[in-house]
Amino acid sequence: MTDLRVAIAPDSFKGTATAIEVTNALAEGWLTVRPGDTVLRMPLADGGEGTLDAFELAVPGARRMPVTVTGPDGRDVDASWILLPDNSGVIELAVTSGITLLDPLQPMDAHTVGFGQAIAAALDSGVDRLVLAIGGSSSTDGGLGALTALGAVFADADGNPVVPGGRGLGAVASVDVSKLRPVPAGGATILSDVTNPLLGNAGAARIFGPQKGADEAQVAELDAGLARLATLLGTDPDTTGAGAAGGTGFGLLAWGAVIAAGADAVGDVVRAPEAVASASVILTGEGRFDGQSDAGKVPSYARSLAEQSGATPMLVAGAITAEPAGFTEAVSLTELAGSADAAMADTVHWLREAGARLARTV
CATH class of the missing domain: 3.90.1510.10 (Glycerate kinase, domain 2)
Incomplete structure (x- = not known):
């Protein structure tokens, strides 16, 4: 198995997990499956919480x-x-x-x-x-x-x-x-x-x-x-x-x-394009992926970084209500946990599970 460089760059899941907590949970889950990978933790934001x-x-x-x-x-x-x-x-x-x-x-x-x-x-x-x-x-x-x-x-x-x-x-x-x-x-x-x-x-x-x-x-x-x-x-x-x-x-x-x-503005300040340029996978996420997610939110920004660098874009969201176009893989915590209530009750746990699930798809 070839070791990969994985950039984890999500937004917060509003009201349930900060961007840092989301990043760490996804990284922990990923590394349980692929412990040899290099994981770059880069929580992002779009001007909202986090x-x-x-x-x-x-x-x-x-x-x-x-x-x-x-x-x-x-x-x-x-x-x-x-x-x-x-x-x-x-x-x-x-x-x-x-x-x-x-x-x-x-x-x-x-x-x-x-x-x-x-x-x-x-x-x-x-x-x-x-x-x-x-x-x-x-x-x-x-x-x-x-x-x-x-x-x-x-x-x-x-x-x-x-x-x-x-x-x-x-x-x-x-x-x-x-x-x-x-x-x-x-x-x-x-x-x-x-x-x-x-x-x-x-x-x-x-x-x-x-x-x-x-x-x-x-x-x-x-x-x-x-x-x-x-x-x-x-x-x-x-x-x-x-x-x-x-x-x-x-x-x-x-x-x-x-x-x-x-x-885009937050990404420029924290030098996200340079940081993820050598990544093989860019894993992003937000609490709800919907029809507004392509209007300057973190997942669309992270997907654009993946397009620029040739990395594989992956998505995790609490709920996915719009087609996650452009993402190679996408996981909904609501589906993973069985219900929205279950996903929100222990978001960090289900984020770890999502990270592990996506790691198995590589």
């Missing part, structure tokens, strides 16, 4: 910077951001204002204040550049909360500050940006795997609102509020990615940030 982990593991000298922020439901959250050796700050919305911080969901009241507070903390430390990972959001507030934390004042018709969250969007009549903190000299890059516009049938409220608990009437109310915000901030709501993170992409664009495809 982005900080990917940067911390892949960039020598990266440092965790603890910060306590106001979570999406008003409770304090102990979070952190990453300071890179080049004096860039990486902030992840999922750990400050993410949907996994809520139980139950609060479609009208969840907000991004904590995300803005973490950005402010990085600015206070003197970073030259910001990398803003905005996947995994809990709210549809157009970034109103984050911009408020950065100094903007959103007021109602009586001149009173509106409440944070989607509910406040409907009351916004004016915005004062005179005290809004500027983007750092090196700029701010938004990492997102979402290409949706801000408004309409493909927009933030209509597409992602229901996932955050919004009913039909609330979706309509949130979309109208986002339209009001767009009028006040003057940025084009049709910009690709403006609808990301409940419109937080739009708010950050209005602030002066620029948007980049999440998985």
Whole structure:
């Protein structure tokens, strides 16, 4: 049996296993079958949950910077951001204002204040550049909360500050940006795997609102509020990615940030193309492989790396609901475990089993 070089480069399985845990479990399973193989562990991210982990593991000298922020439901959250050796700050919305911080969901009241507070903390430390990972959001507030934390004042018709969250969007009549903190000299890059516009049938409220608990009437109310915000901030709501993170992409664009495809941008920073160039197999994965997985998410990025290097691409996902085109082999944990509940109850175990199963196919 010829020993192989295997790159394991998955995203997190949201809510059940971090990208690092997924990587390690797949590696352990693979090595039980092919112990002589060289395994390169490279957890990736697309701007959602696990982005900080990917940067911390892949960039020598990266440092965790603890910060306590106001979570999406008003409770304090102990979070952190990453300071890179080049004096860039990486902030992840999922750990400050993410949907996994809520139980139950609060479609009208969840907000991004904590995300803005973490950005402010990085600015206070003197970073030259910001990398803003905005996947995994809990709210549809157009970034109103984050911009408020950065100094903007959103007021109602009586001149009173509106409440944070989607509910406040409907009351916004004016915005004062005179005290809004500027983007750092090196700029701010938004990492997102979402290409949706801000408004309409493909927009933030209509597409992602229901996932955050919004009913039909609330979706309509949130979309109208986002339209009001767009009028006040003057940025084009049709910009690709403006609808990301409940419109937080739009708010950050209005602030002066620029948007980049999440998985590609993270991969470039951690030098994934160079790292996997000599691999014979690239094994990737995510919690759910579906119709959106080809829109800049980690599996499509890893598959493109395999195409460039001539490696064999393989996929593991908690559930596979779309044709895994382009992958030589694909394993669904739901099918492997017998049910979604069983797969989620012991995800790490089933990831090991998936790694072993794929190793046997080589």
